[in-house]
Amino acid sequence: MFALGTDTFVVAGVLPKIAQSFQVDIGIAGQLTTLYAIAYALLAPTVAAIAAHVPRKQLMLSGLGIFVLANLATALAPSFTIALVSRVFAGLGAAMYAPTATGTGATIVAPERRGQAIAIIVAGLTAATALGSPIGTVIGGLSDWRWTMYFVSAIGLAAGLGILSLLHDVPLPPKVALKARLAPLQDARVGWTLLTTFLGMAGNFLVYIYFSVVFDRVLANAFVFGALLVVWGTSGTVTNIALARVLDKVSATKLMFVVLVVQAATMAVLPWASAWLWSAALAVAVWGATGWGIQGPQQYRLVTVAPAIAPIVLGLNTAATYLGVTTAGVLGAVGIHLLGAHQLGFLSVGVFVLAILSSQKAGAAIRRSASPDVPGNVRPAPPRSAQPAR
Structure with a gap:
């Protein structure tokens, strides 16, 4: 969630450099955040319904995999159009991961600790505003904005490796x-x-x-x-x-x-x-x-x-x-x-x-x-x- 939150907020910190790199207006460059957000908003409930039968660990790893690859694509994008498309896929990866992670966190602990588990997971987003976004902004300011996207990809990769090695299989929730x-x-x-x-x-x-x-x-x-x-x-x-x-x-x-x-x-x-x-x-x-x-x-x-x-x-x-x-x-x-x-x-x-x-x-x-x-x-x-x- 820290990686997803950093990706949401950090683009604002490197927006002038992105606009300059692709030679577009800063208002146009801001649509990178818009497409990521709208993909997340529209796809999260859709994915949750369609992929209800997919094992939770597999769905989270798939979402993080798409998220990491999409951010690498943004970093390597030769044109603004490709960068925009990559943000849609980053939003898809986030939509696959975030709701699944929240639900999983609530099921792998005792009932009396569910609130604490959800609070810890959601805290990743808050921590991203206090740490992830500023760090990514400084990285982009000292070098190139593309290194900021590599930074986000690295966080997502680390999270995926942690889930792969530490999280056991989780029971499927009722299909809604x-x-x-x-x-x-x-x-x-x-x-x-x-x-x-x-x-x-x-x-x-x-x-x-x-x-x-x-x-x-x-x-x-x-x-x-x-x-x-x-x-x-x-x-x-x-x-x-x-x-x-x-x-x-x-x-x-x-x-x-x-x-x-x-x-x-x-x-x-x-x-x-x-x-x-x-x-x-x-x-x-x-x-x-x-x-x-x-x-x-x-x-x-x-x-x-x-x-x-x-x-x-x-x-x-x-x-x-x-x-x-x-x-x-x-x-x-x-x-x-x-x-x-x-x-x-x-x-x-x-x-x-x-x-x-x-x-x-x-x-x-x-x-x-x-x-x-x-x-x-x-x-x-x-x-x-x-x-x-x-």
Whole structure:
């Protein structure tokens, strides 16, 4: 997951060099991230349904194999078109691996340790923002962007060797058809929550994908670039740890409101804050903390409203995340041409306002479904400890 996350985020760090290498506009170069994200988002639920009969270890190794070869193809690409095609295959490899890895992690440990196992696996993505992406950016800054892709391939290869030698055969999960996987979208609570994830991540990555041109006034060298990315990823990691302690005590809807409002405010001042290093670092820290603060409350809401099909709705949330990244790449490219790179924050504010409205709609739908006064709803049973002894 660290390798997959690094691949997702590191392209933003070497985007100017990629654009220069292929002699394309930076907005066009940003579509490398767009194609990777959309391939992942669309293929993850499809692969999960089609390959339900494939042994888990075999599917993960196949996914990592495609992922590694696709990144090598990106590094060796003689033209931008071939680079774009290679990103689609990298997204396919990620789609084969990530959902399978999460499900496998939950099945190879005792039931009481499943949450911990999933948290460790997902932590690979967070660690990629704090370590993988900055390291890859520095590598690309000191040499050539193609070495960054070799770096990603090496991480994926190391992970594949670890799985090959250490992971035993894993029992196949029950087969769930693609139609059944998409059925939760008919629930308003799930639909509004997923739309919030989509809009929140679109607003977040609208600026991140074009980080190098939004902050070009302070990026004196590759080390400054890498340091800002470390700040972004580390602050997000800290937020995730902190939210894990309060989610059971504070309304997820209230947390989302605060997170999204702070995100919008940060993006609103970014055109000025990005002009000086000290203010840029402060803005990046707040942005990273709130940007990654979206996922915890969103996953909590989905698991709360649909506990029986938690893996399916969490998979849909992942798809919404990457569709948001896809949209961000396109919106950012358009925004650079219409507003200029330094003004992209204003466009992001508009997306976050929509996310706030969507989040409030999700919260209202969840509250209505929990109310015993609504026809068809049932008051929850008291906790086991509160029920009278038989």
